Amino acid sequence: MTRVSYYPGCSLEGMANDYARSIEAVFEDLGITLVEIEDWSCCGSTAAHSLSEMMSVALPARNLAAAEKLGLDIVSPCAMCFNRLRFSQNMLQKGLFDVPWTVSGDLRVHDMTRFLAEPDMLRKIQKRIIRPLKGLRLVCYYGCQMVRPPKITGYRDYENPQTLDRLTRAVGADVIDWSYKATCCGASIGIGRKDIQTTLTERILLKAVQTGAEAVVVACALCQSNLDIFQHNHPEIALPVFYFTELLRLAFAAETKARWFKKHFVDPVPLLARKGLIV
């Protein structure tokens, strides 16, 4: 049985609790034990690196040290957490900062999509499928922090990342190629400059519609809420925004209703019912 240390991040306790629940279900299905890092704390996100570089190294370092005590590689579902953990590890390995904990940097920090898109994991996933998501036309949206900067994240195909594509294709969905895979959705800038955020989010959604997608797949809590909440005020777009784990769970599960779909602003149930995936 595979064991990994799990760093959920603050969003998964709040706005993205549906993401958290689908992750737990999927990992249970796959027989992988998620060991939550003890007393994990926030990675500092954009605020820490914007105001003090030292904080942006020290805050994730505490979690890295706690995970090293467990001795298990870290899997992070949140793009920003993943990026900050890797950044901190990188800066400490270069010997540029001192932190009060010993961080050797031996542990691997995975983002959840790449961890699951490894060939043997994909085989495991394919074995579990009960209900292939046939006929569901999707575009995969990666956002920025998961793939960039490549020297931190380790993505070689940062222009056209494939991890989400491989995963959603593995569960039988039709994945469409498109050009806005890794364009920024505006992140948390909506707090102070709503105009910038709506411009960027709208651009991505309209492109997805133009591509002919019926839904968007994401792996980031903030991307999901930005793309989903934008449509709260623009119901004419009506493009459901799924976490990739929700789709995996849909393909794995024998029962045909998923409670967490109610948490979405754009209700995906009509689309899934039309495709015969939910009764």
Place this chain on the structure above:
Amino acid sequence: MQAHQPADTETHSQSSLPTERKVIGDRGDFFLKRVQGEAGVNVTACYQCERCTNACPASAFMDIKPHQVIRYVQLGWREELMHSTTIWVCLSCEMCTTYCPNMVDVAETINYLRNMAAHSAIVPRERHLAVFHQTFLEQLHKFGRVNEFWLMNAFNLKPDILKEKIQSGALREELLLGLALIKKGKLNFIPRRSRAIRQIDEIYRRRRGDIV
């Protein structure tokens, strides 16, 4: 476009800076050397191809475009950069850095400038964004983790934020969204705490320069 901006930000705009100083080569290379040394960015490698600006999703909202930021650093025009919207509008999406043909880390440069502005006496051009970052770190200090509901409340209670949000109509929108989020069960009213709060406090004391 700047609906959420208080009217008095004009006093901090570029136009209020002395213009006669804008002579190329009059500032020496002190600032350039500092940025290159501290941020570790090879600023001098830039040949102004503007690929960073073209890749940037937010460049339309910036007063000094990313390629100009690099040029300003080369010229030592520090004050213009500190007073710019650019350093706060930048989303750190790393497009510029990724696509620079000369491997100039533009995003790191802008982040370094933002760090510098945060520690200066200058009132940030995008005050809401700067105050939000500050509130985020305060909440993190308090709980060890960040709860969206408490974060937004704490942010709204910062000086003038609520007043400006009421004036621009942003507050009404926010309350409606908050209600919708509550209905969806997406907000957690009780913040979760990390038990490592003492270790986190130690990081904060180090940040202040205390000898722990």
